[in-house]
Amino acid sequence: MELNILIAGVGGQGNLFASSILAEYVLKKGYKVFAVETIGAAQRGGSVVSHLRISDAEIYSPLILAGKVDILMGFETIEMLRNFELLAGDGIYLLNDYKEPTVLCNMEMDAYPSDEEIRAALKKSGKKGYIIKATECARKIGGSLLTNVVMVGALCQVSSPFDSQEVKQVLAGKSPARAKEQNLQAFDAGGSLIQEAMRKA
Numbered sequence: 672m673e674l675n676i677l678i679a680g681v682g683g684q685g686n687l688f689a690s691s692i693l694a695e696y697v698l699k700k701g702y703k704v705f706a707v708e709t710i711g712a713a714q715r716g717g718s719v720v721s722h723l724r725i726s727d728a729e730i731y732s733p734l735i736l737a738g739k740v741d742i743l744m745g746f747e748t749i750e751m752l753r754n755f756e757l758l759a760g761d762g763i764y765l766l767n768d769y770k771e772p773t774v775l776c777n778m779e780m781d782a783y784p785s786d787e788e789i790r791a792a793l794k795k796s797g798k799k800g801y802i803i804k805a806t807e808c809a810r811k812i813g814g815s816l817l818t819n820v821v822m823v824g825a826l827c828q829v830s831s832p833f834d835s836q837e838v839k840q841v842l843a844g845k846s847p848a849r850a851k852e853q854n855l856q857a858f859d860a861g862g863s864l865i866q867e868a869m870r871k872a
Contacts, residue, residue, distance in 0.1 A: 672702070673728070674832060675735045678721040678822075679754045680746030681771050685819030688845075689744075690721040692823055696833065696841045697725050707733040718750055725832065742830055744822055746805075747771050748789060755796065764793070764800030765825055765865070767818060768807075801829070801868040808860050817857040824861025828869070835862060 676693065678686050687708060694706045705724040722735050735757060743758045745751020745766040758764060772783055784792075793800065803825055809817035820842065827833040839858055846854045 672726065672832070674725040674742070674830070675740050675759075676723040676725070676742045676744065676826075676830075677735055677740045677754060677757060678723070678744045678746065679750040680719050680819075681750060682717050682719055683816075684719070684746045685816065686719045686721045686746065689819040689823050690723050692838065692842050692845060693723055693826075693833070695845065696838050699837075699841070700832075702727055702832075703730055705730040705733045709734075718753070720750075720754060742826065743800075744826060746818060746822060749783065752784070752789070752792070755798075758798055760798075762798065763829060764798060765822065765829065766793075766800060766802045767805040767822060768802050769805065769818070801825075801865060801872065803861075803864040803868050805861065805864065808864060809857055812856050812860060813853040817853060820854050820857040821861035821864065824858035825865035826861075828862050828865045 678689060680686050690706050694704045697704050702725050707722050709720045722733060724730050724733065724735060737757050738759055740757045740759055741762050743751060743754060743762060743764040745764065748766065748770050751764065751766050770783060805821040806815050806818045809815050809821050827835040827838050839855065842854055842858055843851060
C-alpha cells in the first residue's frame with residue numbers, strides 16, 4: 672500500500688497539526704511514514720505545503736513527485752490550485768472554499784480568480800474532488816483555527832486507510848485540554864460536510 676497526501680495552505684492554518692494527526696495514526700497502524708513541510712514566509716501568511724507519504728514498504732524520498740499525489744487537500748483555494756498539477760490522474764482533491772488574498776493581490780498587482788473561473792478550471796481538469804466550506808464551519812464552532820481539524824474529519828470519509836473513530840482518538844490525545852471539545856466537534860462536522868458533498872456529487 673502506498674498513499675501520498677499533500678496539504679496546501681497558508682501560514683496559520685495548521686497544516687503541521689493536521690499532518691501530525693494523520694502521521695501518528697498510520698504509525699500506530701504499522702505503516703511507514705515520511706512527513707515534511709515546505710514553507711515560504713509562513714509567519715506572514717505565506718505558502719505552506721505538507722507532504723505526507725504513507726507506505727507498507729520503505730520510503731526513500733520525503734517529497735511527492737508531480738503526478739503522484741493521491742489526495743490533494745487545499746486549506747486555501749489558490750494554494751491548492753498552485754499545486755494541482757501534482758495530483759495524479761485518478762487522485763482526489765478536497766478543497767476548502769476559502770480565499771486568502773496574496774500580497775500581490777493586496778497591492779493590486781495580481782487578481783484572485785473568480786469562483787466561476789476556479790470551478791471551471793477544476794471541472795475542465797476532469798479530476799474527481801469535493802469542495803466544502805470548512806472555514807465557515809469552523810467559525811461557527813469556535814474559530815477559523817479549527818479549519819484544519821474540519822478538513823481532517825472530511826478526509827477520513829474519502830480515504831479508506833483512515834478509520835474516523837480511531838483518528839478521532841488520536842486527535843483527542845493530541846489536543847490541549849482547553850481545545851479538545853471544539854476539536855472533536857470540528858472533526859465530526861468535517862465528516863458531515865463531506866458526506867453532504869458526496870451526496871450532491
